[in-house]
Amino acid sequence: MKKLKSNLLLLMTAMIWGFAFVAQRIGADSVGAFTFNGTRFLLGAFSLIPVILIFEKKEAEKTIHSGKITVTIKSGALAGLILFIASALQQWGVEITGSAGKSSFLTGIYTVLVPILGIFLGKKTTLNVWLGAFFAVVGMFLICINEKWQISYGDCVLLIGAIFWALHILVIDKFVDGIYPIRFAFTQFFVCGILGLLCALSFEDISLSVLQAASIPILYSGVLSAGVAYTCQIIGQKSADPTYASIILSTESMFGAIGGAVVLGETMTLRAYIGCLLIFAGIIVSQIVFKKKPLKTA
Numbered sequence: 001m002k003k004l005k006s007n008l009l010l011l012m013t014a015m016i017w018g019f020a021f022v023a024q025r026i027g028a029d030s031v032g033a034f035t036f037n038g039t040r041f042l043l044g045a046f047s048l049i050p051v052i053l054i055f056e057k058k059e060a061e062k063t064i065h066s067g068k069i070t071v072t073i074k075s076g077a078l079a080g081l082i083l084f085i086a087s088a089l090q091q092w093g094v095e096i097t098g099s100a101g102k103s104s105f106l107t108g109i110y111t112v113l114v115p116i117l118g119i120f121l122g123k124k125t126t127l128n129v130w131l132g133a134f135f136a137v138v139g140m141f142l143i144c145i146n147e148k149w150q151i152s153y154g155d156c157v158l159l160i161g162a163i164f165w166a167l168h169i170l171v172i173d174k175f176v177d178g179i180y181p182i183r184f185a186f187t188q189f190f191v192c193g194i195l196g197l198l199c200a201l202s203f204e205d206i207s208l209s210v211l212q213a214a215s216i217p218i219l220y221s222g223v224l225s226a227g228v229a230y231t232c233q234i235i236g237q238k239s240a241d242p243t244y245a246s247i248i249l250s251t252e253s254m255f256g257a258i259g260g261a262v263v264l265g266e267t268m269t270l271r272a273y274i275g276c277l278l279i280f281a282g283i284i285v286s287q288i289v290f291k292k293k294p295l296k297t298a
Helices: 002-027 033-047 049-055 057-062 068-097 100-107 110-121 127-144 153-178 181-203 208-213 215-239 242-249 252-264 270-287
Strands: none
Touching: 002 068, 002 100, 002 215, 002 242, 002 252, 033 049, 033 068, 033 181, 033 208, 033 215, 049 057, 049 181, 049 215, 068 100, 068 153, 068 181, 100 127, 100 153, 100 252, 100 270, 110 127, 110 153, 110 270, 127 153, 127 270, 153 181, 181 215, 208 215, 215 242, 242 270, 252 270
């Protein structure tokens, strides 16, 4: 029963994250990428304050002189910088392509890129990762490459963004054992939000009427996608099998496509749908861990 509850919480997380692509697509009609991300990530940061007080207050008080908080802040700031670049490219790509479903699958390629980029950090990569990468590349080809053998500008932006999402995961993986996870999330969201607003003030026009027009997408992306979904992920992963957890969370791309179709009425060509299926298959295959059977002894 405990594992079932954990899996349901993780599925809820994937749904919230997937439908966030719909919110991003709607928000792109009213505000610029920096304004949207700056406000939503600051909202996300502040929404985590009650979660920190509930889950990490006592632990932090016990180890306040251990240096763990310093590591959490420094690594969170680094992750926030990478998150700022990745989210800006993603929001920009969503705005250019005008498709929540397509954007969700192209962004989801980061899942396959993580173990491949990990090679440069001395991590080993298994055969299933390369098989998953093959499926993802073929799917990406079917989605992005048109009859003239050209790739659109928006697709390029999303794919470059996927590289930064993969780097973001690798940074978290490097520091995860020595940080307070929710405080880390707060720090990275806060840094990302401040950088977004600074760029928005420099390059975009911000007004109260513009923010009101995009208020619902911003609230969804900030409070639900960050505060609620991140909390569900933390609680869900405590009792879930890591392999099943990663596979459940990877359905974010699928929910992004469903949200685009149901809420926005988006459609794609048969070729593009086949490409989405191949990318999704690649994401799943790349996360499957094949356990070796122990040798029988006499």
